[in-house]
Amino acid sequence: MKLISILKSKCPQCEKNNIFNSGGNLLLFRIPRIKDRCNTCNFKFEKEPGFFFGAMFVSYALAVAEFIGVFLLAHFVLGLSLLFSFIGVICASILFSTFNFKLSRTIWIYLFSNTDTKM
Numbered sequence: 001m002k003l004i005s006i007l008k009s010k011c012p013q014c015e016k017n018n019i020f021n022s023g024g025n026l027l028l029f030r031i032p033r034i035k036d037r038c039n040t041c042n043f044k045f046e047k048e049p050g051f052f053f054g055a056m057f058v059s060y061a062l063a064v065a066e067f068i069g070v071f072l073l074a075h076f077v078l079g080l081s082l083l084f085s086f087i088g089v090i091c092a093s094i095l096f097s098t099f100n101f102k103l104s105r106t107i108w109i110y111l112f113s114n115t116d117t118k119m
Ligand SMILES: [Zn+2]
Pocket: 011, 012, 013, 014, 015, 016, 017, 038, 039, 040, 041, 042, 043
């Protein structure tokens, strides 16, 4: 299923191999690395230089949705003050950073991958 493959960052064509080499590590400030091609089906992930520039917009949309969700949860469900709700949002932005990085690029690859045609 596509949605599960997106969440697991799998190749859009074969849905078997990972798009990223390493998961990245938040504590070591290591960002996940994207492979050039899929090891299984040779699908090219970065279609052209600067291809992932557009993934910033996906990342932005994801981040805004998460921040609104965290803020609403902290302020209205947990009943925290405005200040602590915003601190929660800041903590969430740090925690979600590598997740957003991977997810936004994966969504971007899926948006522009025509999986019916072999490359
Ligand atoms: Zn593949």
